[in-house]
Amino acid sequence: MRSLLTEKPASPRGNGQRILVVVDDPGVTELLIVTLQLAGYQVAAALTGAEGMARIARDRYDLVVWDAGLPDLEQFVRGRRIAPADRPPLLFLAGCDSLHDLVPDLRLGYEDYVVKPVRIVEVLDRAQGLLRGRGGPERHEGMPCYGDLVLDDFAFQARRGSRALCLTPAEYRLLQHLLANAERVLSKEQISRHVWGEFRAHGAIEKLVARLRRKVDHEEPALIHTRRGFGYWLGCPPR
Structure with missing residues (x-):
């Protein structure tokens, strides 16, 4: 609650989306x-979850913000497994203790999460980001890339060469941040603030980087590197 009260919203971002x-x-809820x-x-x-599901079935929404701590989350999770084009994207409000169950099953570009207590x-x-990925601006020819690594920030998809990378939202945000700062070393604090919006323990960042590295660097050359004592960077090391 306090974090919600102490932050002022930025200038209008929406265009009447529901x-x-x-x-x-x-x-x-009121805040x-x-x-x-x-x-x-x-x-x-x-x-309540039941009221939320009834509203989704009855009315059209462009985005749903859903508290992952609601007791009927499991029923909702089963019900949301329909074609993404037929239902709104989802933003979960999740406690740290529920992330291990929620995050691996998220559909990139259609679902994301923020950790409670949430920050406005x-x-x-x-x-x-979810509303933009749903269908805002048309795609541009030039996409962020480094070598054969390409990110599509409108579809929230990444690929290495011809291989699609199946990334969670947190992994995508990390890769996006590394790519935007290619060949620059980013500290764990910088990464944490960008990915989660708050500081996280170094162990959480190390695990996230390790998961992303396994997916991106499945083939040579490796693109994600560690600068011990400083942080991580993306690029091709000099020969």
């Missing part, structure tokens, strides 16, 4: 509604 907030805490409305979105709310700026950033 967002459904499904959170069982009335205080957090999210006010903030998202100030950011330019139309917002509806539900205080992070909610706005993730919501904007």
Whole structure:
């Protein structure tokens, strides 16, 4: 609650898109509604999972913000496994203890998460990213790339050569940050702030980098490197 109260929303980002907030805490619900409305979105709310699922079945929404701590999450997870084009993208509000169950199953570009207690700026950033990926600007010819590594920031997809990389949202944000700063060393603190919007223990960052490295560097040359004592960088090392 305090983190929500102490942050002011940025200038309007939305264009009247409809967002459904499904959170069982009335205080957090009210703050999210006010903030998202100030950011330019139309917002509806539900205080239970059952009410949220009924609203999704009845009305059209461009994005759903869903509290992963709701007791009927498992039923909702089963119900959301329909074609992405037939349902809105999802932004989960998740506690740290539920990430190991939630994150591996997320569909990149259609689902994302923020960690509770949530920060308004992070909610706005993730919501904007999901809405943009859903269908905003048309794709551009020039995509961020380094060698045979290419990122499509409109579809939230990455590939290495002809091989598609199956990345979680956190892995994609890490790769996106490394690529944007190619051949520059990024500290663990910089990476943590970009990926999660807050500082995380070094062990969490090391595990995330290790998972991404296994996917990106499946073939030579390796692109993700460690500068011991300093951080990580992306690029081809000099021969």
